[in-house]
Amino acid sequence: MEVSPVLQWITFGIFAFISIAGALGMATTMSMFRSGIFLMASFIGVAGLFILLLADLLALLQIMMYIGGMLVMILFMLLFSGDPGGAMMSTHMRLRGPEWFFSLGLARSPQSKADGNKDDSSPDKGNHEEEGEKEGNHGNDDMSMFTPVKRAAALLSVGIGALLIALLLWRPHWAVVRQMPDQDSPRRIGHLLMDKYMLAFEGAGLLILLGIFGAVMLQRPGKHPDPTQREDLQAAVDAPPAPIKTDSPFETAEPDQETEK
Amino acid sequence: MMSVLAPLLALLAGAWLTAWLEPNWLGAGSERGPASPVKIAADVRLTQSDPWLYYAGPVIAFMGVSWAMVCIPFSPSLVGNDVNIGLFYFIVVVDFVVLGIALGGWGANTPASVEACYRTIAQLIAYVIPLGLAIIGPIMMARSLSTVNIVEAQANAQLWYLIPQPLGFALYVATGLIQTYRAPFLEPFAELLNRGVLGVFGGWKGLLWRLALSGVLFVVAAMGAVIFLGGYSGPLLPGPVWMVIKTVGLMALMVWLGRQARLLSTAEILMLSWKILIPVGLLNVLIVGGLILLGVGQEPFSPGADY
Numbered sequence: 001m002e003v004s005p006v007l008q009w010i011t012f013g014i015f016a017f018i019s020i021a022g023a024l025g026m027a028t029t030m031s032m033f034r035s036g037i038f039l040m041a042s043f044i045g046v047a048g049l050f051i052l053l054l055a056d057l058l059a060l061l062q063i064m065m066y067i068g069g070m071l072v073m074i075l076f077m078l079l080f081s082g083d084p085g086g087a088m089m090s091t092h093m094r095l096r097g098p099e100w101f102f103s104l105g106l107a108r109s110p111q112s113k114a115d116g117n118k119d120d121s122s123p124d125k126g127n128h129e130e131e132g133e134k135e136g137n138h139g140n141d142d143m144s145m146f147t148p149v150k151r152a153a154a155l156l157s158v159g160i161g162a163l164l165i166a167l168l169l170w171r172p173h174w175a176v177v178r179q180m181p182d183q184d185s186p187r188r189i190g191h192l193l194m195d196k197y198m199l200a201f202e203g204a205g206l207l208i209l210l211g212i213f214g215a216v217m218l219q220r221p222g223k224h225p226d227p228t229q230r231e232d233l234q235a236a237v238d239a240p241p242a243p244i245k246t247d248s249p250f251e252t253a254e255p256d257q258e259t260e261k
Numbered sequence: 262m263m264s265v266l267a268p269l270l271a272l273l274a275g276a277w278l279t280a281w282l283e284p285n286w287l288g289a290g291s292e293r294g295p296a297s298p299v300k301i302a303a304d305v306r307l308t309q310s311d312p313w314l315y316y317a318g319p320v321i322a323f324m325g326v327s328w329a330m331v332c333i334p335f336s337p338s339l340v341g342n343d344v345n346i347g348l349f350y351f352i353v354v355v356d357f358v359v360l361g362i363a364l365g366g367w368g369a370n371t372p373a374s375v376e377a378c379y380r381t382i383a384q385l386i387a388y389v390i391p392l393g394l395a396i397i398g399p400i401m402m403a404r405s406l407s408t409v410n411i412v413e414a415q416a417n418a419q420l421w422y423l424i425p426q427p428l429g430f431a432l433y434v435a436t437g438l439i440q441t442y443r444a445p446f447l448e449p450f451a452e453l454l455n456r457g458v459l460g461v462f463g464g465w466k467g468l469l470w471r472l473a474l475s476g477v478l479f480v481v482a483a484m485g486a487v488i489f490l491g492g493y494s495g496p497l498l499p500g501p502v503w504m505v506i507k508t509v510g511l512m513a514l515m516v517w518l519g520r521q522a523r524l525l526s527t528a529e530i531l532m533l534s535w536k537i538l539i540p541v542g543l544l545n546v547l548i549v550g551g552l553i554l555l556g557v558g559q560e561p562f563s564p565g566a567d568y
Contacts, residue, residue: 033367037314040360057346064353067360068389071382074363085311085370105312186346186406 011052019045029102030093031086036074038102040066057186268330268341275330275479276472278509283478283516294447295459295474304464311368318365319462319469325357326476333483334409336493336500347408348396351484352389355440358477359385362449362458365470369461377449377457380527384449387527387534388439394542395432398422398549399488402558408484412492418558421491425557428545430489432538434515437481439530442474444519448527450474482512 003011022042026035043066050059078084090106182188193201307315329351331341344350359381366378399422400406403414415421423430439446450457462470486492486507493500525533553559 031311034311034314037364056344057349060346060349060353064356067353067356068385071360071363072386075379075382184345186349 008052012049015045015048015052017045018042018048024098025102028098029086030090030095030099031103031106032077032081032084033074034086034102034106036070036077040070043070054181054183055185057189265341267339268333269327271333271335272327272330272476272479273472275483275508276475279475279478279512280471282509282512283475294444294450294456295442295471304466305461307369307371307461309370311370314364314368315370316368316466318361318363318368318458319466319473320361321364322358322361322473323469323476325354325361326473326480328354328357329480329484330476332408333480333487334412334492335504337409337413339501340409343407343409346406348400348406348411348484348488351408352392352396355477355480356385356389358473361473365458365462365466366449369458371455371461373455374458374461377454380449380454381457383527384439384442384446384530387530388436391432391534391538391542392436392440394539394546395429395436396488397546398426398429401546401549401553402426408487408492411488412494414558415491416494420558421489422558423489425552426489426545426549428541428548430485432542432545433485433489434511434518435538437485438515438519439534441478441481441515443478443516445522445525446519446530447524448530451524478512478515479508482515483508485511 019042022038022040022045025038026042029035029038044063047059047062047066050056050062083089086103086106090103095103332344332347332350334340334343362381363378366374366376366381369375399411402418402422402425403411405411405414438444442450448454450459455461459467459470459474483504486504490507490511491503492507493504495503498506
């Protein structure tokens with residue numbers, strides 16, 4: 001298919017922007033769900049670059065893997081994480097730059113703002129600042145996001161990235177091939193998979209099958225449960241939960257005073 | 262320009278067709294799911310929504326359906342773009358509807374819509390593998406992934422793939438119903454969940470949801486007509502007319518069949534998928550392989566026969 005060079009450059013720009021902005025958003029947003037969606041957008045941008053390279057089957061495989069697989073992954077991530085929507089983090093932290101931009105609209109609703117400003121005279125104060133005052137650490141952020149370790153890690157990653165890009169640019173000649181790639185790439189890939197690399201392909205299939213069997217076996221309830229173990233588990237479930245320790249002075253202060261008296 | 266506008270127009274017509282066909286012609290069930298009458302409510306103002314995802318949801322869902330429309334042929338010339346991996350493109354692009362529902366459900370941030378989001382993703386897991394297994398049969402017989410080539414192969418062999426592969430067709434209808442959230446599988450849009458994402462979207466977003474969810478039944482039925490019922494090929498009448506007749510017939514069949522079963526929960530859908538649909542799909546692939554070895558559905562003129 002003939003595409004004019006201008007259009008090619010525009011398309012390349014759009015897909016490159018999607019993949020880079022998606023990666024940036026993935027790393028900086030406070031919401032787990034948004035983070036996963038941004039990662040998906042980033043990979044879809046890479047799939048667009050594949051299409052631009054006439055590797056359409058590869059691009060579609062990538063999109064299929066990342067929509068189907070990553071949606072399931074996001075689901076499990078939500079089930080396991082405490083604050084998947086990022087509402088608490090984004091209201092407790094003072095955000096700047098890309099973190100602020102990619103966390104826009106998280107728990108900044110008129111409802112929560114009205115609640116937050118109920119006992120505050122100045123209405124233009126932000127919700128998160130008020131929370132900070134209440135906890136008494138207005139100056140420093142309490143969610144341990146801005147630590148020296150983080151800064152060092154960021155510098156290290158920027159250094160490694162710059163090194164990699166420099167190595168790429170250092171190479172003097174990019175090989176330019178005039179030959180057009182095969183238009184019927186799925187047939188070619190299929191023949192390669194079923195002919196030359198059949199052993200590796202079947203091996204991967206067998207491994208996945210074993211994984212499924214393993215998951216099913218782990219999921220099955222045991223036929224001969226150990227009664228003592230079961231009683232221990234039941235006792236652990238029935239036991240009253242330990243009181244939650246928090247750093248907030250308001251919640252821990254009252255029981256402490258009672259015990260001192 | 263024509264190739265952009267024609268699929269969109271066809272999709273709008275198809276969405277209207279669905280909205281007309283489902284409630285009026287086939288009678289109203291107690292639960293309608295996404296087939297509820299097209300009534301655009303006033304825009305809902307949610308207090309705790311995630312605004313980015315809330316607005317992205319309906320747009321992405323509609324985008325997926327309109328992209329899927331591109332590779333459906335109404336005649337050899339009346340097709341948006343005859344991609345050489347058309348069928349694979351179709352099953353990939355329709356997944357964007359699920360992504361849109363998940364985004365919208367999470368973004369609206371009401372308990373019912375978030376639960377609808379979870380259940381939608383579970384349904385995605387349930388239908389993807391059986392759908393792939395159902396589609397592999399026609400691909401094996403036609404030896405091509407291009408939708409136009411599949412129709413040509415059926416016309417050359419004088420055989421609809423429905424006849425040698427009834428199991429594959431049944432599988433396609435079942436997974437199509439799961440995919441389009443129609444009658445027995447409408448849990449994410451049930452009244453119990455406040456009609457899922459449809460309950461919390463109004464205005465232009467509600468309109469886009471209705472278009473996407475009506476269009477997805479049309480798109481899935483049209484693709485079923487292409488791969489199992491011979492697409493636009495037929496005697497006397499012109500190609501597009503045959504295609505529309507077959508599509509509407511398949512839509513009616515799917516909706517009617519769906520009304521015959523009781524509603525299933527998501528857990529039951531997953532159980533059905535793993536215990537019945539996937540084994541049936543594997544059996545279907547085995548049978549189709551045997552039929553191809555016997556020469557059924559093969560014709561010297563079929564595209565790709567020289568390989």
